[in-house]
Amino acid sequence: MSTLPQIDPATATGAAAEALTDVRKALGSVPNMAKAMANSPALLKGWLALSGALNGGVLPAAVRQRLSIATAEYNRCEYCLSAHTYLAAHVSKVDAQEIELARDAESADPHTAALLALSDAIARGRGVVDDAALKEARAAGVTDAEIAEVVGNLALNILTNYFNILADVDNDWPVAVVPNEHA
Structure with missing residues (x-):
């Protein structure tokens, strides 16, 4: 059982809703990790930004x-x-x-x-x-x-x-x- 609640993208509001929408756009779905990270939209956005930046790097x-x-x-x-x-x-x-x-x-x-x-x-x-x-x-x-x-x-x-x-x-x-x- 998760120690942090998973924020449901369908009922999320504010910055959490925005961040979860960004995850869906980037990944095509919203994994449970992202739903839990949405407790801190800043963390979720930071993870998504770093992940996206490294996806465009030199490592395949x-x-x-x-x-x-x-x-x-x-x-x-x-x-x-x-x-x-x-x-x-x-x-x-x-x-x-x-x-x-x-x-x-x-x-x-x-x-x-x-x-x-x-x-x-x-x-x-x-x-x-x-x-x-x-x-x-x-x-x-x-x-x-x-x-x-x-x-x-x-x-x-x-x-x-x-x-x-x-x-x-x-x-x-x-x-x-x-x-x-x-x-």
């Missing part, structure tokens, strides 16, 4: 989905892991093996693997990354723009992971099970 959707999967796995966010597993497979057309590898911040593609490893290092180091990790990423062809967007995507994913965990948002995606935290 299939890579962004894998970054999202890796971060959700690390943070043990079932909602986000479920959403991004679904979106990776059905929208970005990432194959099942790559989705499974992404859960461990890995990829068979060297460039994508370097992006995932960098994101994982940033998350685990809480922003502190040694020179070797950056050199490895650059050696794999990762650009400065990609490094910057990895940080942006990580921030976006941590936002949604923490929000969904805290709010215990009802999962409206096919469930992807997160590992037992004691395993």
Whole structure:
């Protein structure tokens, strides 16, 4: 049971109604996370704006989905892991093996693997990354723009992971099970 109410787009008013309408326009539907975020229209608008901006960046959707999967796995966010597993497979057309590898911040593609490893290092180091990790990423062809967007995507994913965990948002995606935290 969600710890924050889900604002119904049909009965929402004011800024919440506007933000939920923007979500429907951008995504074609309003997921439960957005309904819960609508308790703070500022948060919902901020999430949508950052997400939209990064969608127009240099990282392709299939890579962004894998970054999202890796971060959700690390943070043990079932909602986000479920959403991004679904979106990776059905929208970005990432194959099942790559989705499974992404859960461990890995990829068979060297460039994508370097992006995932960098994101994982940033998350685990809480922003502190040694020179070797950056050199490895650059050696794999990762650009400065990609490094910057990895940080942006990580921030976006941590936002949604923490929000969904805290709010215990009802999962409206096919469930992807997160590992037992004691395993």
